[in-house]
Amino acid sequence: MDFTTFIRAVDSMEGYHGTIGVMGGEPTLHPEFERFTRYLHAHLPKGVRKEKLSLTRPQKDFIESVLLENKINSEVYQYETGARETVAGAGLWSAMVPTYKKYYELIQDVFKMQAVNDHGNTMYHSPILISRKDLGIPDEQWLEIRDHCWAQDIWSASITPKGAFFCEIAGALDMLFDGPGGWPIEKGWWKRTPEQFGDQLRWCEYCGIAIETYTRDANDWIDDVSESMYKKLEEIGSPKLKKPGRINLVRMKDGIIDQESKVGVKEIRKELFYDSFASRFDGKKSVLFPERFDTVVVLEHNQKIGEIEKWIKEQGRQFKKIFFITDSEYIYRELQKLYIENQQIHVLKSHKIWGNSFAYAIRHCHDFQPIWYFSDLLYLKEEFYEDIRNSVINPGTLHYINLEKHSSDILETDSNSGCIAMYHKEAEALKEAGIDFISNAAGFDEILKIWNPEKIIKMSFEMIEDTSVMRIQNDKVYAVYGAGKTGYSALQQIRESNSKAIFFVDTDSKKWGKYIEGIPVAAPQELVTRRKEFSQVVIASTYFKEIKEKLESLGFTSDDYVIYE
Ligand code: SF4
Numbered sequence: 001m002d003f004t005t006f007i008r009a010v011d012s013m014e015g016y017h018g019t020i021g022v023m024g025g026e027p028t029l030h031p032e033f034e035r036f037t038r039y040l041h042a043h044l045p046k047g048v049r050k051e052k053l054s055l056t057r058p059q060k061d062f063i064e065s066v067l068l069e070n071k072i073n074s075e076v077y078q079y080e081t082g083a084r085e086t087v088a089g090a091g092l093w094s095a096m097v098p099t100y101k102k103y104y105e106l107i108q109d110v111f112k113m114q115a116v117n118d119h120g121n122t123m124y125h126s127p128i129l130i131s132r133k134d135l136g137i138p139d140e141q142w143l144e145i146r147d148h149c150w151a152q153d154i155w156s157a158s159i160t161p162k163g164a165f166f167c168e169i170a171g172a173l174d175m176l177f178d179g180p181g182g183w184p185i186e187k188g189w190w191k192r193t194p195e196q197f198g199d200q201l202r203w204c205e206y207c208g209i210a211i212e213t214y215t216r217d218a219n220d221w222i223d224d225v226s227e228s229m230y231k232k233l234e235e236i237g238s239p240k241l242k243k244p245g246r247i248n249l250v251r252m253k254d255g256i257i258d259q260e261s262k263v264g265v266k267e268i269r270k271e272l273f274y275d276s277f278a279s280r281f282d283g284k285k286s287v288l289f290p291e292r293f294d295t296v297v298v299l300e301h302n303q304k305i306g307e308i309e310k311w312i313k314e315q316g317r318q319f320k321k322i323f324f325i326t327d328s329e330y331i332y333r334e335l336q337k338l339y340i341e342n343q344q345i346h347v348l349k350s351h352k353i354w355g356n357s358f359a360y361a362i363r364h365c366h367d368f369q370p371i372w373y374f375s376d377l378l379y380l381k382e383e384f385y386e387d388i389r390n391s392v393i394n395p396g397t398l399h400y401i402n403l404e405k406h407s408s409d410i411l412e413t414d415s416n417s418g419c420i421a422m423y424h425k426e427a428e429a430l431k432e433a434g435i436d437f438i439s440n441a442a443g444f445d446e447i448l449k450i451w452n453p454e455k456i457i458k459m460s461f462e463m464i465e466d467t468s469v470m471r472i473q474n475d476k477v478y479a480v481y482g483a484g485k486t487g488y489s490a491l492q493q494i495r496e497s498n499s500k501a502i503f504f505v506d507t508d509s510k511k512w513g514k515y516i517e518g519i520p521v522a523a524p525q526e527l528v529t530r531r532k533e534f535s536q537v538v539i540a541s542t543y544f545k546e547i548k549e550k551l552e553s554l555g556f557t558s559d560d561y562v563i564y565e
Contacts, residue, residue, distance in 0.1 A: 075088065295323070378415055396427050398451045400420070406458065409462075478538045479503055538563075
């Protein structure tokens with residue numbers, strides 16, 4: 001899609017209250033992804049546009065954090081057709097390829113909802129390119145099936161470069177088979193009702209999503225195609241037909257799909273999609289984790305060579321590249337002699353301006369990897385490096401500690417002078433400041449000033465966010481907010497986790513004084529009076545946002561509650 005069409009697409013959504021999703025293919029691979037994203041952000045109305053920063057801290061469990069963020073941003077909204085839970089604002093669908101990492105800071109700043117899927121786990125859906133005609137489904141039965149298409153119920157209308165479509169899959173089929181295109185991309189196109197879908201329903205005839213055939217793991221990378229659809233692929237010269245094993249021709253036998261033509265189908269499942277949203281992501285293999293660290297270390301004027309060698313011996317293995325900055329001619333010469341052949345160690349002589357050497361070092365550090373800065377030969381604990389290696393890090397964040405002001409739990413040996421920082425050269429703050437500014441900086445204090453204070457995080461073990469603690473845990477005592485169906489299933493999970501719920505609360509006064517499986521239901525105020533009796537509140541309701549606000553008004557913080565999904 002070109003930028004002009006994208007502008008029209010965004011503008012056409014004026015007045016829409018729901019998720020405006022950017023999807024592909026892989027949207028982050030688009031050469032103008034950044035421009036598109038900034039336009040979308042700037043043109044979303046206030047209240048829908050993302051204002052609050054998120055995922056600025058290193059994440060131990062990235063997917064859990066994304067899910068939590070989606071939940072936090074969701075709301076129950078009253079549409080003309082009834083109430084629905086939604087995230088109103090920008091959404092991103094991404095397979096988390098390396099370009100996701102490239103735009104990580106921008107993505108977290110702009111998108112209120114993310115559907116991330118690294119294809120590391122199984123994901124099922126029924127084959128798309130199966131025509132009901134090939135299966136012999138008569139008209140009357142077909143209309144019933146089509147009009148109850150599950151994808152139409154839960155999924156989305158879409159805009160492609162060829163226009164607007166009532167269904168994303170219909171839009172994709174129009175692209176694939178060079179169809180006539182969609183409706184003009186103009187304001188309000190999305191208000192059409194099913195009676196107005198008209199000609200676009202032709203694409204349902206080519207689509208097997210609504211038909212209960214079988215489900216295939218998307219990670220097989222095989223398209224199951226019925227006979228007439230196979231011919232259509234031949235007509236358009238689909239390159240997939242030439243790729244061995246990518247297309248599986250589905251034939252009929254005695255009025256049903258020939259079992260033998262379900263080639264490689266490991267499991268026939270009725271449930272669609274995935275076991276849970278989290279299972280769409282196998283974070284362990286993700287490109288998001290740091291692969292290597294580089295560092296810039298400032299040496300004191302009278303630093304002893306032996307001290308430098310000791311530091312290299314003990315801390316050096318953490319880094320792929322080490323840049324020492326020294327203003328001493330003697331140290332510079334000695335280190336040059338020792339490490340001239342060494343690919344890891346680089347010695348920079350700072351002349352009058354500190355920024356010159358710092359900018360040089362930044363330019364020569366690895367792209368998209370954390371760069372550490374030590375204002376002195378400081379020793380960090382091995383476990384801290386390890387924790388950082390196992391975290392997903394926002395490249396826009398400056399992780400920083402001023403040791404003159406704060407004591408630190410990450411140091412091997414105490415120090416009350418100097419500072420430590422960790423950042424990425426791709427940080428918006430550095431890009432905006434520009435290399436000239438950095439080259440002229442008198443010291444790290446000036447670098448500090450260019451950062452948005454909300455993106456500066458105090459460096460410590462605690463800065464690493466572990467959202468797995470936001471789940472119901474073993475051997476805890478909880479109060480449950482929400483005495484409905486969700487509250488009931490939360491209670492079952494609490495019990496399965498060997499934990500205990502001591503009471504429910506609910507905003508609905510009609511429920512007060514009643515019992516759920518022997519556990520009393522009270523007014524929300526009870527949470528305050530009995531605060532000492534439980535460790536956390538389990539929020540078990542779709543009205544998550546309102547409950548969160550209520551809890552905050554009662555003096556609870558985010559550490560005091562967990563969310564039941
Ligand atoms: S095109 Fe396919 S997915 Fe879309 S509504 Fe029709 S049958 Fe359902």
